[in-house]
Amino acid sequence: MLYHVRMDVRLPAEMDPSSRADLIAREKAYSQRLQREGKWPHLWRIAGEYANFSVFDVADHDELHALLSGLPLFPYLALEVTPLATHPSKVVS
């Protein structure tokens, strides 16, 4: 199943720089592992915002929830999840 996810990152301004850098490095490694596994096929920065649009390709809601809640940044993310269905006008090649 495909899911569109908007992630807005809300790191506290008072977070110390080394904790922030460590968190972001762990997030990058986690997201790149999921991208390589094919679970996170799209990751786009929303221009001008500390936010992204992502597409996840997972078995079901439970797997999506497990992956999202495992994000190192999860406590600092506002997430908006939209399940995607096949459009009836889509050209099938």
Ligand SMILES: O=C(O)C[C@H]1C=CC(=O)O1
């Ligand atoms: O920067 C972000 O958009 C948040 C998050 C998503 C992937 C990643 O490496 O960081």
